[in-house]
Amino acid sequence: MLHLGAAGRNAMPTAHSWCSCGRDLKAFGHHKVAQLTDDHTRHRSLCPLLAQGKEAA
Template sequence: MLHIGSADRNAMPTAHSWCSCGRDLKAFGHQQIARLTDDHTRHRAQCPLLTRGKEAA
């Protein structure tokens, strides 16, 4: 799951990426969130817990 949020318009945005495999990462600011979003997308394609069912299909 990936959650991106900001308290208000002038606040620093934050992001939290976690998975049932134990992955739990946080990012602060636009650049770190962009990197975390890319990493989160790669993780979803490679995580054994998420890809196990796709291999059988």
């Protein structure tokens, strides 16, 4: 799951990435949020727990 947030104009963006495998990462600021978003997308294709669900489907 990925949650992105920014409270309003000129607010610092935030991101929270977590997974049932135990992944739980947070980022603050434009650059770090962009990095975490890319990393979250990569994780979705590599996570063994998510891969098991794809095989079962």
